[in-house]
Amino acid sequence: xxxxxxxxxxxxxxxxxxxxxxxxxxxxxxxxxxxxxxxxxxxxxxxxxxxxxxxxxxxxxxxxxxxxxxxxxxxxxxxxxxxxxxxxxxxxxxxxxxxxxxxxxxxxxxxxxxxxxxxxxxxxxxxxxxxxxxxxxxxxxxxxxxxxxxxxxxxxxxxxxxxxxxxxxxxxxxxxxxxxxxxxxxxxxxxxxxxxxxxxxxxxxxxxxxxxxxxxxxxxxxxxxxxxxxxxxxxxxxxxxxxxxxxxxxxxxxxxxxxxxxxxxxxxxxxxxxxxxxxxxxxxxxxxxxxxxxxxxxxxxxxxxxxxxxxxxxxxxxxxxxxxxxxxxxxxxxxxxxxxxxxxxxxxxxxxxxxxxxxxxxxxxxxxxxxxxxxxxxxxx
Numbered sequence: 001x002x003x004x005x006x007x008x009x010x011x012x013x014x015x016x017x018x019x020x021x022x023x024x025x026x027x028x029x030x031x032x033x034x035x036x037x038x039x040x041x042x043x044x045x046x047x048x049x050x051x052x053x054x055x056x057x058x059x060x061x062x063x064x065x066x067x068x069x070x071x072x073x074x075x076x077x078x079x080x081x082x083x084x085x086x087x088x089x090x091x092x093x094x095x096x097x098x099x100x101x102x103x104x105x106x107x108x109x110x111x112x113x114x115x116x117x118x119x120x121x122x123x124x125x126x127x128x129x130x131x132x133x134x135x136x137x138x139x140x141x142x143x144x145x146x147x148x149x150x151x152x153x154x155x156x157x158x159x160x161x162x163x164x165x166x167x168x169x170x171x172x173x174x175x176x177x178x179x180x181x182x183x184x185x186x187x188x189x190x191x192x193x194x195x196x197x198x199x200x201x202x203x204x205x206x207x208x209x210x211x212x213x214x215x216x217x218x219x220x221x222x223x224x225x226x227x228x229x230x231x232x233x234x235x236x237x238x239x240x241x242x243x244x245x246x247x248x249x250x251x252x253x254x255x256x257x258x259x260x261x262x263x264x265x266x267x268x269x270x271x272x273x274x275x276x277x278x279x280x281x282x283x284x285x286x287x288x289x290x291x292x293x294x295x296x297x298x299x300x301x302x303x304x305x306x307x308x309x310x311x312x313x314x315x316x317x318x319x320x321x322x323x324x325x326x327x328x329x330x331x332x333x334x335x336x337x338x339x340x341x342x343x344x345x346x347x348x349x350x351x352x353x354x355x356x357x358x359x360x361x362x363x364x365x366x367x368x369x370x371x372x373x374x375x376x377x378x379x380x381x
Contacts, residue, residue, distance in 0.1 A: 023064070038106075063079070144159060
């Protein structure tokens with residue numbers, strides 16, 4: 001049986017045996033735990049600190065999972081709660097800005113498949129026991145591994161059930177070999193065309209002021225692109241803009257936040273924003289000037305030059321973000337499966353879980369999914 005340690009409203013603690021689960025409502029307190037734990041770039045303190053500060057309208061709920069016998073932390077799960085259509089939902093601290101979500105795992109945490117299941121079950125039982133009356137747990141976009149550690153929360157769902165996936169490029173140690181593998185993109189020719197512009201250069205921001213300048217341009221370029229496509233754009237609203245700038249403020253000097261650009265006398269032609277953790281880089285946003293200089297593919301060019309610069313600094317894994325745009329295949333990216341989990345915490349959450357599981361099942365059968373989508377479209381009309 002799992003050990004549950006639940007902070008009650010009267011501060012008393014209830015418990016059984018095995019695994020302890022406590023909850024904190026303040027990220028600043030949780031950030032003091034597992035500073036050296038396994039994580040991806042999206043569980044970094046700079047990312048989560050900026051997230052909980054920017055999205056201050058949500059209710060933080062951070063689970064701290066410990067070994068009851070030793071008192072050592074096993075994992076921290078950064079989440080929040082909100083009410084949607086009358087249903088009390090718990091999710092990862094994400095709201096669409098993170099490419100993946102996962103617990104932070106202790107460096108010395110060890111568990112087999114049964115242990116992973118016990119950790120997941122303990123978290124669910126602990127959430128059900130809270131006095132808040134939560135209805136639904138949704139954990140989306142989870143990788144199978146966090147660093148070298150198995151992600152124990154994947155055991156709550158079906159591996160690879162997420163509709164989104166990462167797009168990973170493994171360059172190896174010799175970047176010249178990688179460049180040769182994508183020579184069909186003719187990026188050297190693109191660079192020569194770009195170089196004909198006055199004072200043409202590639203740069204990575206090394207200070208906060210320059211990072212902000214590039215982010216300002218990125219917002220304008222991306223908004224214009226979305227307007228041309230007839231799509232809404234929210235990444236430049238007060239909340240999202242503040243979030244990305246806080247990530248840059250904290251992380252640009254030490255290379256966690258990577259903001260790069262193609263620049264010439266005519267201005268900033270293209271930009272990227274990404275985050276780096278260890279030998280892995282996640283590309284999050286790309287912007288460019290649209291059709292003005294399409295003859296040298298500025299989006300591809302700034303991306304590849306960013307990869308080359310980071311490779312020289314020791315990065316070997318380049319995740320080109322969720323979404324399966326064609327340019328990612330052209331850069332040699334391979335899909336990386338992610339997992340979604342939906343668990344009913346009360347009877348009110350059960351219909352949502354059934355709907356989530358039905359959608360996950362349809363994704364395994366694309367033809368049926370297409371028929372269902374057409375049927376739902378007709379019903380909506």
